[in-house]
Amino acid sequence: GNSVTQMEGPVTLSEEAFLTINCTYTATGYPSLFWYVQYPGEGLQLLLKATKADDKGSNKGFEATYRKETTSFHLEKGSVQVSDSAVYFCALREGRRALTFGSGTRLQVQP
């Protein structure tokens, strides 16, 4: 079956530091890949997506590239802010199936 593996958190960074959150996946076919963000007390919001190999998704300074050869979709941001503190979920979707989520990575950004 499909699965998503994320690096465990929490990840603690100082403001303006570079962020990488690793995500790898296993899928039987050709999934679309997503990053969702969950702020405290809220639901999940789509952050970015990529639907085929070598696609780069980007939003709010975050980027992730769909790497089929390494089955990865790592999330990066060049300079994090305190407001980026949240839990980040990597997910995949294949065909008409529901999303398969990773376990989430908590990011804490300190001023």
Added chain:
Amino acid sequence: NAGVTQTPKFQVLKTGQSMTLQCAQDMNHEYMSWYRQDPGMGLRLIHYSVGAGITDQGEVPNGYNVSRSTTEDFPLRLLSAAPSQTSVYFCASSEGVGNQPQHFGDGTRLSIL
């Protein structure tokens, strides 16, 4: 611009009680699903529906029932609540194809005593 609306936001139940978590979407999405979120486990799929009148089980369906009589609504029923069902529940909807993201409600925080 409602999107996906879940009610209630919070609920406390006693073991053995039953209740229905409501979910409604106004985007005419075919696909709807229910997840539960537990610490350190991400989101796990309970049930899903690919259209009105069609439902199927996800990863953790035991203890939950669903129905889909309309495109807009997808209620989740707990028939006899157990402490293991204490969790945060999220409803989501999307268009049917796989490259479309799911849109999430704000969640229902459920505690079973």
